[in-house]
Amino acid sequence: MSVILTKSFNLFNQTNIISTTAKYLGQFLVTRSKQLNINYYQRAYFQTINYETNNRIAYITLNRPEVLNSIDGLMPKELSECVEKANNDSSVHVIVLSGAGKAFCSGYDLSYYAQNKNIQAVQDMPWDSMKDYTYMKQNTEYFMSLFRSFKPTICKIHGDALAGGSDIALCCDIILMANEAHIGYMPVRVWGCPTTAMWIYRLGIEKAKRMLLTGDKITGIEAEKLGLVLKSVPQEQLNNEVDKLAHRMSTIPINQLIMQKLMINQALENMGLRTTQMFATLFDGIARHSPEGIAFKNRSESVGWKTAVKERDAGTYDWTNVVPFDIKKEDNNQK
Template sequence: MTFEYFLYEVSDRVATITMNRPDRLNAINFGLAEEFPKVFAAAQADPDVHVIVLQGAGKGFCGGYDLVEYAEGSGEHPCSQNDMPWDPTLDFQAMWNCTQNYMSIWRCTKPVIAKIHGAAAAGGSDIALCCDMIIMADDARIGYPPVRVWGVPTTMMWVYRLGIEKAKRMLFTGDLVDGKEAESMGLIQKSVPADQLDAEVQALCDRIKGVPRNQLMMNKMVVNQAYENMGLNTTQMFATMFDGVARHSPEGKWFEERAQAEGFKQAVAERDSGKPIAEGRSKSYKDFGIS
């Protein structure tokens, strides 16, 4: 099958789906996001597929949204509205579509293994954490740095995979953790040396692919249902709305201005330096008469 942003291959009951924008570290644009349901529908419909591997072409899994294009202003981000007043409902609709596109991985009734090398950062971690299991290279990294400014992870899988304290650590700091730390936190299934990543994922596929599709479907659905009954959809609605708020807060607009003026790499360096972000841009409670 042919897709614009994905490579798709089936061999011996395993479908391998590869995000294919290697020149941009598989950064997400809206075209790539919209193809997720299509490529997973293909694997879902194929009776020869029992297990799916999701990976990235080139140097890494996925570096997040294409902010070099969007934040620097060379492309129009449909969710960042410079004309005021900002309409949060338009922002929510666009980003909710992205959230649901990634959740096509979750809703697929076949097991999905994320194979991570390089980085699964920001929106890339949203994608990875929708998968059923994650195998990482020891030197790969995963995290959501935009929680420091200009973003909230819309799938909000962190809390469901880590629990309250470790999820807050990741969401309060924006840290990127390597494969070994991700495994020790319980975030992923396993971390292995980079040169063993392919073999480790293949071994897991080999163990799963002999199981009947109906057994895999039933067990995946019952586990997922438990989390959906915990309020997963409601959590994602709040997260997706707050993601828009984060991009239009005073600090969020500062980050966008810095990216446009100095380039995205410089804005990110300032964001991740540990120094106060956009100091003086926020109003205090006292400005609103609140003690």
């Protein structure tokens, strides 16, 4: 009998050990699976953006460095999804937005939208203004997810934040910029209008006109002087300045951050922000479908977008008459 009991006891122990081992192995595999899923979601699910969190801060990084993080058809939606993910994460207090590589964001990908003959960035005439508005308004709302995020958003600009890239940056609550970086909305010269209209709310009437009636791009130093960004610092100090501000905010309870931001944002909403953006988005479509806008699209297709942009920004091309300006003739007339 004792032999039988001993064998039974040993069998029970072995079974128990196997069961316990299986239990912990199963828990490990489930945990590991969840970790892999999180890493996959954070790093691989988003094709144009990298998303990570660390120490109460969510880091959203535009991740198309090979084309200076230019905006394609997917990036605006993924940006909004990352903002939503950060807002749904109870461990996140602050969101920091930046760009990978040499620039923050160079704007919409003109090799795709302007130079490509197969892309209907300009519709065949007669064009449907509401179809255009519906598409562009969706992108405006994607960008504005940064402004309407419950949690504060900080934008870190290095390199360029141009055209649509400036739209994204200006939707953030606070911008810190490298002295050497540039920001501007050059498409106001031809083929665009800033759909978020945030220039007016950040700069006021006269300074907004100074920027949008010239299409100039300015350095971080001048952007700080104009009041467009909170602070401009040397490139080597930018990361540290952003980290200090983000970590300072991250020590505040989330509910306090939400309340203060909602209260401040409501002032802009009361000033008619949504109505202004409706007009701006409609005007963007009109700008691209005006005779001059179509001339720019055709020029981009024939000589390449880089040449067309150079002519646009230098003011050497007459988009109404579709010929280069005769600079010498104009100089003689002025004399």
